[in-house]
Amino acid sequence: MKPNIYKYSFRHRDNDSVHWSPPLRGTLKINVDAHLSSDGHWSTWLVLRRSDESAVGAATRVHKGVADVVTGEAMVLNDAMDWVEKLGEDKVIFELDSQIVVKAMKEKAKVRRGWGGVIRQCKLFLDDKPQANIVWVPRAANKVAHELAKWAEHEPNRKWLNITPPCIWSLIQKDKSLIASS
Template identity: 45%
Template sequence: MLNNSTPECMQIISTITYSIWLARNNKVFQKKHTPAEEVVAHAMKSISEYHLHLVENRLNPSNQASSVDRNSKRWSPPPSNFLKLKVDAHLSDDGRWGFGLIVRRADGRCVGAATRVCAGSQDVAMAEATGLKEALQFVEDNLLSNLIIELDANIIVQALNRKIFPRTKWGNLVRQCSRFLSRSIGISAAWVNRKSNQVAHTLARWALVEPNRNWSSNFPYCILTHIQNDMRGVS
């Protein structure tokens, strides 16, 4: 049977075998019991992250950011008369994905925010691609224009910029997002350092508390301090 298995099947078998061995060691030496479904989930997550790393290296072999500004650890304002929408994804332990979206003006003030939650998996790239899709849906629903979408998933942004879409679920989803962007005037997507995406990251975690909400004022208290700190740095 193994002789007829594909490389992908062999990879799954070997990774699950390793996870079983690791769970066995935890049981013997640390008296820690690991449920079977958790063993399999850990194996599949490892495979997903491995493939994500391979694709990211292929898309961006130099592993360099496009600009100094994108590497900044602080929020940077958009050009005059533009808005900036930041989005981030959070993978919860119960298998759900939480998404945080926040729209801000050049002076740093928040003019809109939203949370989204959906059933997901351990596919990190698919979660980030879904976050971009949710951001574009938010843009369309609210008739926004002159807007820059920023996310800290470099692999997604590189795929958009280079028009290279892997034959995966997340690759197909990014292709759809690319088509939306190509026919939208004044809407673009860019990569940003994770450290400067703290507001969206915090809101993505909060999404599990207040799922599928929209705010135009009275924003969740968990992001207010981050927003105020960012505004102090705007000249």
């Protein structure tokens, strides 16, 4: 059983508003999302943040030839896990707004669909990183990644480390203001 490194992944500001919340100190949180472009490519966005809400970094990826939304969401999770592993981070919460992918990750059953191979890879990552966890969040709590998955079409296969990319600065500031007002 995975330790509960963060009891609540998102905060309710009021009955109608849900937004991103920071992880506990010493834990990182990576929000991921995928967007199907008009030419059939999946654009993915990853944003990794600290407990003080600052960005550790962000990255974009583009995948070709996959039309299935669940496969796109599974691929962005795999991208995030590869990136976090390269950064040498172990205590990370992966947040995404795909209930199907999160449920498949948490179940013991083998996924027999085309995206099952990607899920198996992701499960191996979590088996090797007992302090990492994956959680589903509503889209409103994953807004930065959701909005910027579209941006990945303009800046494909890029990484920003220890800086906040200009294209996400205003969205991160909005998250901070929502946290401060809750």
